[in-house]
Amino acid sequence: MKILHISDLHFPKKLSLFSLRGKALVGYLNYRLRRKSKHPLVLISAMIEAISKLEYDALVISGDLTNVSHPREFENAKEILSPLLTDKTFIIPGNHDRYQKRAIGPNPLFEKTFGEWIGNSLDSNLYIRSKNIGGKLFIGWDSNFAIPRITATGYVAPEVVQKTLGLVKEPYVLVCHHPLWNPTNEIESKGHWMANRGEVVKQLKTNPPFLYLHGHTHTNWVKLPGKDAPFAIVNSASSTRLSDRSHECGFHIIEIEKSVQYRRFIYSEDKFIETNPIFYEESEGVI
Known part of the structure; x- marks a missing residue:
């Protein structure tokens, strides 16, 4: 099986400042002034074109399709992704897709827009989504919640x-926006990480996933299975951002046969090309 994993797309959409308030206004101005140039339209088009030509059995998108969870941003994201939205696609939300309270309920914008590709709910009171693609079980969690101040904490x-763990009785791929592990040189602040990830990893050891796919931190890596987290952790964020000295951006294809192979694609000279994955041992970072 070939799993193509992208994340943290942050598709650009011009919004009226009069349609924003509070945190959303501050976040949007921050995006327009500081981050917009890092996600150029030409890169986004190149990613869609590259993926359309690649062979894969499942496409996983691990959140942050929008910037401030504005309704027009969700419409824009769906339009851009339309060539890739098939029965092979599985999507979970990121913190930017839950940026405002109106994006959460009672009629959540993320679910309203991407309901066809978020799988089936396993519990009416909890966000646990499942989807079987090509004989492989994918489980999605939502680690995000709307916070009034400018932070990105997960839980x-x-x-x-x-x-x-009680419901899943077969090998599975777990998808969630926030990392469970970071390299030593990419340690997140307490305002950015999953607050209880140590406890989550400890619980997962009783029935670990085959893979944990995430985004949130805008640089690529693969953490190999270790003693504390006995499963691979793959970060494909950001798939639509220009790389720089602090961010190695792109996306992965994970090929699962008798062994697991990782392929990484990066944007270079107006197109996506294949390059070497970035591997870490568990001891080279922290949970």
């Missing part, structure tokens, strides 16, 4: 983990 409730 997965213990009952979400417990319920998942």
